Amino acid sequence: MTLCPVKSLKGRVLLVLGLAITLCWAAALSVLLTYTLRGQSSHWDSKLQAIGTKILMAIPSGAKLKPSFSHGLQLRNENMPRDVNLTFQVWTNRKELIVRAPDSPRVPLLPSFNDGFTSASVSGERWRIFSVSDSTGEVSVQVAVRHSVIDQEIRHKIFAMMGLTTLLLTVAGLLTWFAVGKSLRPLTALEAAVRSRRKFDLTPLPVAQLPTEIRPLVESFNHLLDQLDQAMQGERRFIGDAAHELRTPLSALQAQAQVALRAATAADKDAALVKLLAVAERSTRLSDQLLDLARMDAGVHGPQKSLADLSELILHVSQEFDMQAQQQRRAIILALTPCPIECDVDEIGILLRNLLDNALRYTAEGGRVKLSCGYRSDAGQERVCLEVADDGPGVPEAEHEAIFRRFHRVAGNGGRGSGIGLSLVAGIAQLHEAAIETGTGLDGRGFSVRVLFPLPAGAAGSTGVGAMPAQPA
CATH class of the missing domain: 1.10.287.130 (Signal transduction histidine kinase, dimerisation/phosphotransfer (DHp) domain)
Incomplete structure (x- = not known):
């Protein structure tokens, strides 16, 4: 279940980018904080170690050191800033304080005098201390800095880095917002163009300025x-x-x-x-x-196909036209072989009626119309062949293709047809993946139409019985 569904594409992109920038901001700050804390501590430790080591090395070897509690030398300029946060002590035999900074306490910064770094409280304040002794262990130098100074510098650096990181990510977010808005601007223009169109304006939408993904x-x-x-x-x-x-x-x-x-x-x-x-x-x-x-x-629905015997459909349709053929003094001849096909029975009925009606109307009195079905093999491919042939005046060869276009009439036919029947035949054949062939009719006269249906799945086809010739008679 979506916690915050956003339907706007722009809103989704900006939301994801905003979350990504926020996560990057948090990750960057975590890394910077860790790096700064460790780096700043190491920086001060290095300074303390360098100062302590140089002080120790500056003391002459074998010199007799005595405690001195007199005030140190005065600066020429009293207004010159002094580092009151950094202090040091020089001890001999871990008992006598020889030299110290003016603000240094009189007690050891590190009573254990162990060499190395440590953090300890002196006079109620936290110090970072570095202690180092000479090779004999007689002279010890202790250098320290207040933890508050280290913490303050760390805070300053963290705030500066936080500000810089936030600024950079804010700029990146604004640039991203601008880029997303500009990229989606063609979609907004496209929407406005579509809304402003008149009714039934179906011209193509412009795509030149659209993003490649859209x-x-x-x-x-x-x-x-x-x-x-x-x-x-x-x-x-x-x-x-x-x-x-x-x-x-x-x-x-x-x-x-x-x-x-x-x-x-x-x-x-x-x-x-x-x-x-x-x-x-x-x-x-x-x-x-x-x-x-x-x-x-x-195209409300596709053909509702089922397995049916084409010969039975032809027989049924031809019986519907028996009375009409007798009244017009025309003969209907059947030459049928059982041929199962996958078809929409109602659609094939329309196809047969239009083919038979067309043949009867263009056949003179005393003429014949032959309906036949069987199997035909072309180039190793076997199909079911339906043929309707007559011995009428025929159709000019140049018109064989045109007669299947709707409302087309052959010149000189007396206007007996509407030009719709054969276009229906072509449409139904296409829906059944069937091919149409035309040729001469009976006895080298007239006109014939052949409809070649694919064999139904699993059908064995013919075994030589009921096979039809490859070319129209």
Whole structure:
């Protein structure tokens, strides 16, 4: 559980940097304090040792030293500062005080006269003492400094170092704050630019001034905006094309209804009603195709795939068109082999209906439409092949690719189609990872469409039975 959740990126960065600077400040002070305490003590110990040693070495060897308690020589300038914090004593035989500083006590600073350093209280004050004796042990020199002096110097140095460290880290913190603010300033500008945009303005966001770490995220947003823009453009085109396509049958419905109302005889009325029914059927087919196309473009859900036998789906759809084929005097021929595929049954039904409806409408009376399915092997890869072929007038080879674009019509087809059916076929095939091939139809005439589905996982494929040729007939 987060103790102090900060949602702002700038706030998080500054918080982390602030904590890091604080920890560095505390660590630096600890190191400086330890170093200063040890260094200052060593510095004074060195001074005491140097003074004591020089005093001892300055005494002539073999000289007869006698105690002297007279006042020392006076300074020429009484205002000259004196070091009252540093003192010394010279003793002989550890009993007689020969020489001492004016402010030195008359008792030994270190009664034990042990050579080396020690800290002791003399006359109620703490002193740092250094004692040294000559080789015979007869002469001893003791040099001392008040602990208060050492402590005061240590405090002064610690405070100076604390102030310098705090100043440097404060400057570093301010520079960091300025750098973070300046680095995030492009994000603030980007936010303002996005908020000031008009509705449906999906132009890419500027990325030139963004930090390198943020740029991939904004570029992914730009990619999403581009997809949204394409989708919106597609929706606008779809609405415009759909309105255009619906305008013609609706106008025809209105015209045929007016003809039927003005018909003088029952025969004329019946003829007008027959045409009205044909236009209504075309309008129904067009609206169904538009709904299927809109649903597929919306991408509300992906295909709900399950294992199904393609031959059974073809048989079921062909039965739906039997009555229509008989009325139009066209024959539906089936050549089916059991072929299981992974598919969305409803989507494949739409694909089959559009292929069969398209073939029947472009086949003349007495013509044939053949539906077949089987296995086909290309370059060692086996796939399930669905073929719908007719013996109609066919499609020019230059138009084979274009007819799968929505609202495209082949010139000279009499306007019998809406240009939606084959685009639905192409979209559904893509959702099923299937390939589409086109070619000539039956007996070297007409037109054929082949849809090549991948084999379902674990399927054994064909063993020569029900195999289809590699090239369209």
